[in-house]
Amino acid sequence: MDYLLFIDILGTIAFSISGVLSSMKKRMDVFGILIIAFVTAVGGGTLRDILIGFPVAWMRNLTYVYVIMGTTIFAIIFRKKLVYLRRSIFLFDTVGIGLYTVLGIEKGLAAELSPIICIAIGTMTACFGGVLRDILCNEVPLLFRTKEIYATACILGGFTYFILSEFPLSQGLVFALSGVVVILVRSLAVYFDIRLPSVYGKGDTNELP
Amino acid sequence: MDYLLFIDILGTIAFSISGVLSSMKKRMDVFGILIIAFVTAVGGGTLRDILIGFPVAWMRNLTYVYVIMGTTIFAIIFRKKLVYLRRSIFLFDTVGIGLYTVLGIEKGLAAELSPIICIAIGTMTACFGGVLRDILCNEVPLLFRTKEIYATACILGGFTYFILSEFPLSQGLVFALSGVVVILVRSLAVYFDIRLPSVYGKGDTNELP
Amino acid sequence: MDYLLFIDILGTIAFSISGVLSSMKKRMDVFGILIIAFVTAVGGGTLRDILIGFPVAWMRNLTYVYVIMGTTIFAIIFRKKLVYLRRSIFLFDTVGIGLYTVLGIEKGLAAELSPIICIAIGTMTACFGGVLRDILCNEVPLLFRTKEIYATACILGGFTYFILSEFPLSQGLVFALSGVVVILVRSLAVYFDIRLPSVYGKGDTNELP
Structure with a gap:
């Protein structure tokens, strides 16, 4: 279970920074920045644990709290340097969803849920914090509006996990490869500007009930 | 318990369609439509199960997931036909809240909660998905603003349930009659344009603290 | 445990009134007012109980429901008198967060959580209803934007609780003093217009990624 904790903390750092940057863009106060960082980092996992009926991880393990606080302070202090890291926000976020997706799937399996629910849980763990x-921040969740390949990458990574599990590979390898699929799909989709197909025909707007 | 599952699935279909139509009006992408359909359909029941401390139903029973996915695909494909079903949205939604109210009450009773809490749980099951x-969708919940008889219909149906339970009727009949009361109250209120009384006098705006 | 229930009910009344006034400002209908009063009053405690894994208090104890309903009816009927109580909203709210902070901490301790998590839980109990x-109400939570000393007061009260616990004082005294610290810090901050320091330098806006 040790490598799971390590992966979880890496994801926590990634999401905290993404949360700090989002909230600072909104010019929130110190407390607001910390809360948004916290919610972005642990929101998905908390919903997952509540739905599954597991104890909420960050309440029993102070590591998360310290990591989020440290990351938040670091990100606020070095905010001027973060200007040069514009692309890193994307990188952090992408690695984060890759890690969280697979972690969510493994927690779902631990609760003996079926594969399709595990994939949903993994995607939720990755995306719900955002x-x-x-x-x-009082905005329509970007996730639902942009046609970006974001949750779709998590879902594909989830299918990869269960396909690879059929082969005689170590659990660590299945874990790593599935995470890499999420990261690759998301990165390639952004690089080549691939988006979800539109479900709306021309002039659909007026015809919808 | 079989007929409870059947009723639950009918309600799931009804709410999914209502969710698909709402999100398509907002021109969300495929993933957004699916999530809104899912949340509208299982949101109320999920909150109920978390509050009561029951395992969340849709996580252990794939039927819900399949029904919501199928309904969503169906509704997206036949969206042009749904134009002619404008009134059906209302019908689906109304039957949905009738079914969900009574289902919520029975789950509350199974958890040995008192009648008034059961009625609140039933109303929450029916209304919270919306x-x-x-x-x-980043809007003020319609439920709180329109003075429409919506949650009120659920509450009246809830009282009906506990009044009828005093008489020597079968549980199925009590169930059906209470659901019908919800549907009737809501339909008649819309038909005759009956609304909640205003709590605001003329010129109240300026006087409120 | 009796004095805990009493304190809890005082806080429930305070938050209900604050909720009624907020929703009436938004000109919600009767049902909306009741729901907002309810959510403001029990929202923080409900989240706390779900996160800790405790049974949700108001579902097993009708006192809360009756208190919130009674307070709501009272506040709606005497809304014209409440005009003269503009400052009382502040007072109610401030006493409420003092009480809820310490109550949340004690529930956290009962769940054997570490002090820092208990302080977070206490702050959440106090602030999350709002x-x-x-x-x-479809607004960015005021809590995150105003630089007001609000959650900060709860956090300081929390630290006070654990510092005082080191001394040979009765639990009731520790409870009361910590609550008073929250109330004092909040009141003095408003009176002297003390705010959280800004984390933004001049011209930061354009430089942030």
Whole structure:
């Protein structure tokens, strides 16, 4: 279980920085920045644990709290340097969703849920922190509107996990490869500007009930 | 318990369609439509199960997931036909809240909660999916603003349930009659344009603290 | 445990009135007012209980429901008198967060959580009802934006609790003093217009990634 904790903390750092940057763009106060960082980092996992009925991880393990606080302070202090890291926000976020997706799937399996629910749980773990962040910032969650390959990358990574599990590979390798699929799909989609197909025909607007 | 599952699935279909139509009006992408359909359909029941401390139903029973996915695909493909079903949205939604109210009450009773809490749980099961949908769409929940007889119909149906339970009727009949009361109250209120009384006098605005 | 229930009910009344006034300002209908009062009053405690894994208090104890309903009816009927109580909203709210902070800490201790998590839980109990209220009213939670000393007061009260616990004082005295610290810090901050320091330098806006 040790490598799971390590992966979880890496994801926590990634999401905290993304949360700090989002909230500072909104010019929130110190407390607001910390809360948004916290919610972005642990929101998805908290919803997952509540839905599954597991104890909420960050309440029993102070590591998360210290990591988020440290990352927040670091990001606020070095905010001027973060200007040069514009692309890193994307990188952090992408690595984060890759890690969280697979972690969510493994928690779902530990609760003996079926594969399709595990994939949903993994995607939720990865994406829900950002949705909560957008709700708290009073915006329509970006996730639902942009046709970006974001949750779709998590879902594909989830299918990869269960396909690879059929082969005689070590769990660590299945874990790593599935995470890499999420990261690759998301990165390639952004690089080549691939988007979800539109479900709306021309002039659909007026015809919808 | 079989007929409870059947009723639950009928309600799931009804709310999914209502969710698909709402999110397509907002021109969300495929993933957004699916999530809004899902949240509208299972949001109320999920909150109920978390509050009561029951395992969340849709996580252990794939039927819900398949029904919501199928309904969403169906509704997206036949969206042009749904134009002619404008009134059906209302019908689906109304039958949905009738079914969900009574289902919520029975779950509350199974958890040995008192009647007034059961009625609150039933109303929450029926109405909270729509509230969550509005929050995700970044709107003030319609439920709180329109003076429409909506939650009120659920509450009246809830009282009907506990009044009828005093008489020597079968549980199925009590269930059906209470659901019908919800549907009737809501339909008649819309038909005759009956609304909640205003709590505001003329010129109250300026006087409120 | 009796004095805990009493304190809890005082806080419930305070938050209900604050919720009624907020929702009436938004000209919600009767049902909306009741729901916002309810959410503002029990939202923080409900989230706390779900996160800790405790049964949700108001579902097993009708006292809360009756108190919130009674307070709501009272506040709606005497809304014209409440005009003269503009400052009382502040007072109610401030006493409420003092009480809820310490109550949340004690529930955290009962769940054997570490002090820092208990302080977070206490702050959440005090502040999250208002955050939920703002989300339901489709506003960015005031808590995150105003630089006001609000959550900060709760956090300081929390530290006070654990510092005083080191001394040979009765639990009731520690409870009361910590609550008073929250109330004092908040009141003095408003009186002397003390705010959180800004984390933004001049011209930061354009430089942030």
